[in-house]
Amino acid sequence: MTAYDYPIMGWFWTMLIFFLWIMWFMLLFRVFGDIFRSRDLSGVAKTLWIIFVIFVPFLGTFVYVIARGSSMTERSLEAAQAQREQFDSYVRETAATSSSSSADEITKFAGLRDQGLITEAEFTAKKAQLLTA
Numbered sequence: 001m002t003a004y005d006y007p008i009m010g011w012f013w014t015m016l017i018f019f020l021w022i023m024w025f026m027l028l029f030r031v032f033g034d035i036f037r038s039r040d041l042s043g044v045a046k047t048l049w050i051i052f053v054i055f056v057p058f059l060g061t062f063v064y065v066i067a068r069g070s071s072m073t074e075r076s077l078e079a080a081q082a083q084r085e086q087f088d089s090y091v092r093e094t095a096a097t098s099s100s101s102s103a104d105e106i107t108k109f110a111g112l113r114d115q116g117l118i119t120e121a122e123f124t125a126k127k128a129q130l131l132t133a
Contacts, residue, residue, distance in 0.1 A: 102130045
C-alpha cells in the first residue's frame, strides 16, 4: 500500500513536502541575512560561509545553525530592539511636530484676526477647536 492507493494520502504528502520546501527556503534566507548582518565575522569568513551554504546547502545551513544559532538569536533581538527604538523616536518626533503645528495654526489665525479677515468669535472658535484636538 502506498500513498497512491489513497488519494488523500497523496495530497497529504504533497502538502507536507511543499511545507518543508517553504520552511527550507525561509531558513536559507534567514541564514544568508544573518551572515550579512553579523558584525563579528570578517569579510573572508562571510565569503567562506556563503560559499559553504551555496555549494553544500543542507550541510552548510545546518552547520551554520549549529555553530552560530545562539548568536543568530542575539542579533535578531538586537535588530528588533534597534527597530523599536527607531519607531519610538519617529513617534516622538511626529507627536512633537503635530503639537507645534497647532501653535502655528493659532498664530496664523491670530494674524488673520489682526488683519480683520476673521472676527474675534471665529478666532476663539478655531483656537478652542485646535486646543481640544
